[in-house]
Amino acid sequence: MLVLIDKKGRKHLVDEKIEEYHSNYGVLDLTNVKPGDVLETHLGHRFYCVKADLLDYYERLPRAGSIILKKDLGAIIANCGIGSGSRVVDAGTGTGATAIFLANIVGKEGKIYTYELREDHIKIARNNFESAGVDEVVESKLGDVREGIEEREVDAVIFDLPDPWLAVDKAYNALRTGGYIAAYNPYIEQIRKAYIAMGEAGFKELRAIELLERGFEIKEVGTRHRTRNIGHTAYLAFGRKYNQNI
Numbered sequence: 001m002l003v004l005i006d007k008k009g010r011k012h013l014v015d016e017k018i019e020e021y022h023s024n025y026g027v028l029d030l031t032n033v034k035p036g037d038v039l040e041t042h043l044g045h046r047f048y049c050v051k052a053d054l055l056d057y058y059e060r061l062p063r064a065g066s067i068i069l070k071k072d073l074g075a076i077i078a079n080c081g082i083g084s085g086s087r088v089v090d091a092g093t094g095t096g097a098t099a100i101f102l103a104n105i106v107g108k109e110g111k112i113y114t115y116e117l118r119e120d121h122i123k124i125a126r127n128n129f130e131s132a133g134v135d136e137v138v139e140s141k142l143g144d145v146r147e148g149i150e151e152r153e154v155d156a157v158i159f160d161l162p163d164p165w166l167a168v169d170k171a172y173n174a175l176r177t178g179g180y181i182a183a184y185n186p187y188i189e190q191i192r193k194a195y196i197a198m199g200e201a202g203f204k205e206l207r208a209i210e211l212l213e214r215g216f217e218i219k220e221v222g223t224r225h226r227t228r229n230i231g232h233t234a235y236l237a238f239g240r241k242y243n244q245n246i
């Protein structure tokens with residue numbers, strides 16, 4: 001896939017196999033187009049061409065509910081020690097944005113097992129996995145994690161679902177010793193229940209956090225915080241599995 005960037009910075013994701021693209025600024029001939037080319041429409045407007053990357057897909061994924069934003073994804077990846085070759089359980093799948101990001105980190109040596117209750121959401125997510133090119137790394141499963149997680153010895157379990165406290169014990173069974181759990185929830189009541197359930201299930205190193213991102217406007221006249229920042233997204237709770245009875 002290619003991204004065509006117009007003069008206003010708007011991005012148009014297009015399949016490199018198509019020969020013509022009809023934009024608001026006129027028709028572009030895409031025959032033999034490659035990243036780095038500057039194209040001109042039949043009306044004389046210019047577009048810059050780059051190869052599409054993960055973020056280009058992430059921003060345009062057809063949605064099945066809300067997705068985890070980059071600031072929180074970064075925190076999940078960093079606090080769960082997820083890296084190349086990691087095996088991770090993700091639930092629920094939703095749009096698949098989290099699974100796509102995780103797949104990009106774990107790579108072909110790793111695996112993402114993503115569980116989803118709703119068949120209509122799975123359908124959307126599977127198409128997204130294919131267009132993001134991660135369908136070999138992601139295994140998409142129809143299932144309720146409150147009833148069980150099939151995998152064992154995984155490195156991390158990530159929950160973005162309304163009642164993670166009902167699946168915390170299933171995560172404990174799925175994790176290897178030393179593995180991590182993360183819960184992502186928009187309400188304090190939810191994260192409190194998840195945190196308490198993690199402690200009761202035997203998880204250690206419990207932490208609950210919220211990340212706030214504040215952008216800046218840097219202009220000739222001066223620099224200040226953006227007035228339209230990302231507000232609240234969700235709270236995060238983390239835990240780690242090990243037996244401390246020593």
Ligand SMILES: C[S@@+](CC[C@H](N)C(=O)[O-])C[C@H]1O[C@@H](n2cnc3c(N)ncnc32)[C@H](O)[C@@H]1O
Pocket residue numbers: 064065066067068091092093094095096097098099115116117118121143144145146160161162
């Ligand atoms: C907010 S979405 C997840 C979004 C996803 N993290 C992303 O970034 O695209 C929550 C999804 O969890 C699914 N879900 C809710 N409870 C579940 C459960 N117990 N087991 C599996 N999936 C569940 C819902 O159907 C919904 O699609």
